[in-house]
Amino acid sequence: MGKNGGLLVGAVLTQRPDLFKAVVCDVGLLDMLRYHKFGIAHIWIPEYGNPDKHEDFNYLKEYSPYHNVNSNKTYPSILFRTSENDKRVSPIHTLKMCAKMQQICKSKGPILFYMIKDIGHGAGMPMWKFTEWNVDMYSYIMWQLGM
Numbered sequence: 001m002g003k004n005g006g007l008l009v010g011a012v013l014t015q016r017p018d019l020f021k022a023v024v025c026d027v028g029l030l031d032m033l034r035y036h037k038f039g040i041a042h043i044w045i046p047e048y049g050n051p052d053k054h055e056d057f058n059y060l061k062e063y064s065p066y067h068n069v070n071s072n073k074t075y076p077s078i079l080f081r082t083s084e085n086d087k088r089v090s091p092i093h094t095l096k097m098c099a100k101m102q103q104i105c106k107s108k109g110p111i112l113f114y115m116i117k118d119i120g121h122g123a124g125m126p127m128w129k130f131t132e133w134n135v136d137m138y139s140y141i142m143w144q145l146g147m
Contacts, residue, residue, distance in 0.1 A: 006030070028093055031067070032063065069105065
């Protein structure tokens, strides 16, 4: 699940890691306190709120995946994926989240990172790359579930 789905996956992952054996987080907006500072994301302030405003900051911090990683929790195996040239959801979200989790978290499996090269936010992805993207995801899930 990517884009807003990546935010949803990140939020659920940090709130209830016990529910999952493996997680795929695609192109997630994961740092909700700085999202508006990367690329064109400031256009989403009407949708998410403005972290520079005190009342919005407190609300966003409650569910911001990056800010709710807890070193005392044990997380499932995670595959973080992003695209190198994404102008809508900066790859910095995925890079920061993955690095933080690899550094401070206990995990039941690997915490992996994959960045697809020469692709933006998904539109215009050639069919062979789209197929490869999905084969990689399902291979990871099947591996983690012992299939």
